[in-house]
Amino acid sequence: MQGDCFVPRNDIEEKLPNPQINTMWTKEEIAQRIALEIKDGYYVNLGIGIPTLVANYIPEGMDVVLQSENGLLGMGPFPFEGEEDADTINAGKQTITMLPGSAVFDSAMSFGMIRAKKVNLTILGAMEVSENGDIANWKIPSKMVKGMGGAMDLVASADNIIVAMQHVNKAGESKLLPECTLPLTGVKCVKRIVTELGVLDVLPEGGFKIVECAPGASVEDIKNATAGRILT
Amino acid sequence: MNKVVSNAEEAIAGIRDGMTLMLGGFGLCGLPENCIAALVKSGIKDLTCISNNAGVDDFGIGLMLKQRQVKKMIASYVGENAEFERQLLSGELDVELIPQGTLATRCMAAGYGMPAIFTPAGVGTEIAIGKEVRNFNGKDYLMEMAFDADYAIVKAWKGDTMGNLVYRSTARNFNPVMAMAGKITIAEVEELVEPGALDPDHIHTPGIYVHCIFQGRDYEKRIEKRTVR
Numbered sequence: 102m103q104g105d106c107f108v109p110r111n112d113i114e115e116k117l118p119n120p121q122i123n124t125m126w127t128k129e130e131i132a133q134r135i136a137l138e139i140k141d142g143y144y145v146n147l148g149i150g151i152p153t154l155v156a157n158y159i160p161e162g163m164d165v166v167l168q169s170e171n172g173l174l175g176m177g178p179f180p181f182e183g184e185e186d187a188d189t190i191n192a193g194k195q196t197i198t199m200l201p202g203s204a205v206f207d208s209a210m211s212f213g214m215i216r217a218k219k220v221n222l223t224i225l226g227a228m229e230v231s232e233n234g235d236i237a238n239w240k241i242p243s244k245m246v247k248g249m250g251g252a253m254d255l256v257a258s259a260d261n262i263i264v265a266m267q268h269v270n271k272a273g274e275s276k277l278l279p280e281c282t283l284p285l286t287g288v289k290c291v292k293r294i295v296t297e298l299g300v301l302d303v304l305p306e307g308g309f310k311i312v313e314c315a316p317g318a319s320v321e322d323i324k325n326a327t328a329g330r331i332l333t
Numbered sequence: 334m335n336k337v338v339s340n341a342e343e344a345i346a347g348i349r350d351g352m353t354l355m356l357g358g359f360g361l362c363g364l365p366e367n368c369i370a371a372l373v374k375s376g377i378k379d380l381t382c383i384s385n386n387a388g389v390d391d392f393g394i395g396l397m398l399k400q401r402q403v404k405k406m407i408a409s410y411v412g413e414n415a416e417f418e419r420q421l422l423s424g425e426l427d428v429e430l431i432p433q434g435t436l437a438t439r440c441m442a443a444g445y446g447m448p449a450i451f452t453p454a455g456v457g458t459e460i461a462i463g464k465e466v467r468n469f470n471g472k473d474y475l476m477e478m479a480f481d482a483d484y485a486i487v488k489a490w491k492g493d494t495m496g497n498l499v500y501r502s503t504a505r506n507f508n509p510v511m512a513m514a515g516k517i518t519i520a521e522v523e524e525l526v527e528p529g530a531l532d533p534d535h536i537h538t539p540g541i542y543v544h545c546i547f548q549g550r551d552y553e554k555r556i557e558k559r560t561v562r
Contacts (some may be wrong), residue, residue, distance in 0.1 A: 170433065171359045171506050182561045187362065187554035188490075188504040194360040194413070205502055207443040208359070208385070212415075212434025216452065235457075244418075246421055246430070247412030253460070254434030256511040257453035257470040288457035 124317040125297045131265050133158045134313075135224055135295050138263060143170055146215070146255060148225030149193045151265040155224055158166045164201075168220050170217045172211045175203025188329040192251065204272040212251065216258045223259040225252060227291075229281045232329035234303040236264065237283035249286060256287030268296035275328035277301070277309060298323050303330075308332040336496050336540070337525070338547045341371035344519045348377055351404075355440065355480065355511040356394060357487035360413070361557045363504030365488040365551035367521045373397055381405040383480060385436060385507055387417040392555050394441030395488050398426070402492055409433035413557065431460065435477050437510055442479035444513025446540065449478050455501040485515025488549070489538070493531050494520035505537065512538045521549040 126134065132154035139159060146168045147153055156178075159165050167176040169191040176191055177198035185196040199205075203212040214220060239249040243310060256262055269275055277294065284313055293312075294301045300313040301323070308330040311323055324331055338344050345368055349353070358364035372380075373396045373448040382403050388395035395414050397403050405427040411417050422428035431439075432454040441449045450476035455461050466478040490501035498520055500508055512518050520538075525548035 123520050169503070171362075173503050178559045179562045185556060185559055185561065186502065187556050188502040190362050190557070191504055194362070194557040196556055196558070196561070199502075205505055207505055207512045208433065208437035208507045216433065243422065246418065246428075247407060247411035248430045249432055249460075250410035253432035253458065254452070256453040257456060283543040284516065285458045298517055 107179070117247055122322065125318050127199055127297070128310075129154060129157075130315070131295050131297060134300065135263055135265055136160070137223060138205060139163070139165055140292070141165070143221040144174065144219060145224065146220050147222075147223045148169060148252070148255075148265075150226040152224040152226060153193065155265075158164040167215055168211075168214070169197075170208075170211050170215065172206050173199065173203060173207045174202045174206075177203075179259065188291045209320075212254050215251075216255055216273055218260060220259060222263070223255045224263045225255065226264055227276070227286075228270070229276050229283050230264055230266075230291050230303070231278050231280055232279045233307045234289045235281050236286045236291050238286050240284045242284065252286050254277050256290040259290070260297060262293075264291050264294045266296055268298045277327045277329045279329045301327075304332060336544060336546050337494050338545055339363075339495070340547055341367040341521065341549065342374075344368060344521070344545050344547055345371050345375065345377075345486075347517065348372070348375070350377055351379045352377075352483040353381040353383065353481065355482045355485040355515055357485070357506065357508035358393070359385050359483045359503070359506035359513045361389065361393055361555050363488050363500070363506050363508055364388075364550055365486045366554075368519060369516045370488075371392060372402065372501070373400060376400070376402070379404045381407065382442060383407045383440075383511075384435070384483060385409050385433060387500045388415045389557065390416050401425075401561065403427070407431060407436070407536065409436050409546075426444060431455075431473050431477075437507060439477055439480045439486060440507065440510035440514040443481070444510060447479060449476050450493050451476055463479050480514055484509045485518045485531075486512075487512045487518065487520050488537075489520055491521045491524045491526060492520055492546050493526050493527050493528050493540070494546070495532055496543030496546050497536045498522065498540075498543065499531060499535060499537035500537050513542045517544045518542055518559050519545045521547055523552060525547065
């Protein structure tokens with residue numbers, strides 16, 4: 102996974118899911134599907150996990166600048182072995198490179214450009230999303246407390262937020278809920294969710310709407326895996 | 334105007350038990366390694382530390398945590414430190430987790446002489462509890478106070494004896510805003526140069542914010558997640 106950052110587009114065609122054999126999307130295919138939401142000229146912030154993989158599938162010839170909230174615009178692929186620079190990392194603390202035309206800035210300016218809505222698209226992971234667009238992804242009380250990092254700032258400011266996640270948790274419970282049960286990261290902010298089963302929108306009036314089913318997944322499968330309301 | 338000291342021990346000599354410190358860096362990148370080592374050696378305790386992360390178990394602020402020198406930690410993400418998570422869940426350590434942008438901007442506010450800022454980050458979440466909410470143009474914002482830190486300790490790439498600083502790559506991160514925010518600011522640099530050696534147009538932190546500067550040594554610059562193609 103670490104090795105295939107920024108795979109050229111022509112390699113991706115061969116990896117496209119074959120509906121005859123494949124059922125549902127892999128993490129890579131979720132990332133590939135989200136990449137279709139990116140438009141030429143976008144400044145994009147990618148979260149940790151599946152969102153990071155989206156960088157691999159940005160179509161060739163499209164001018165997209167990746168923002169890393171520790172203070173960089175123009176994030177490039179991982180360095181070649183031996184060329185790692187301890188001073189050049191992304192928000193996930195991974196060693197990265199900078200593309201020509203990159204800019205470095207301090208953390209206050211980084212969140213300034215996020216708050217001022219200069220970043221066009223934010224893609225992040227989640228533990229839960231509710232049918233009114235609330236998101237929870239930073240804390241499981243008395244179990245896991247890692248902190249919110251930049252997620253609260255991103256979801257509170259961005260107009261265009263896509264969540265990449267698995268449809269159900271490890272216990273098999275739906276992560277698309279009527280209301281989040283975990284402490285919230287932000288309220289009424291998620292617009293679109295891409296899971297292994299398909300693409301869902303959060304409607305402005307509340308409720309999920311199925312936009313697309315992954316190959317091998319039916320509307321019924323998505324309904325069964327979704328605890329929140331689905332409006333048709 | 335003499336801001337130059339010979340080493341980290343001399344730089345931190347004024348730090349006392351119970352003080353509030355800001356420490357620059359993001360993860361292990363751009364950390365004031367020399368000053369952290371000196372703080373660990375000093376045994377100064379009951380500190381409140383403001384830093385984006387808490388280091389890892391055996392590097393950065395993690396070293397101070399292991400020695401129980403930190404009473405309270407204000408950070409945005411602490412996921413890489415098992416000892417930290419243990420002290421937090423057991424209640425031994427007082428922890429305030431705040432959004433990364435809020436942390437940076439509360440530093441900025443202090444450096445710009447503003448008492449508070451308004452941010453949408455955290456509205457409707459548990460971090461909003463007890464905070465003033467103001468509505469501007471139909472959107473809610475939380476009022477967050479500027480930090481009040483006794484010392485800010487930052488790391489720069491180059492600095493001159495006047496205290497002017499230049500950072501390198503993403504090791505810049507929180508360092509410039511913290512440098513502006515401390516009542517007293519200590520800067521450790523990889524290379525200390527004479528006035529005039531740095532281009533005034535390229536200065537990131539003007540020396541007025543820096544009270545004490547020294548050239549650090551033996552930088553390990555540990556990489557937290559080495560990723561290659």
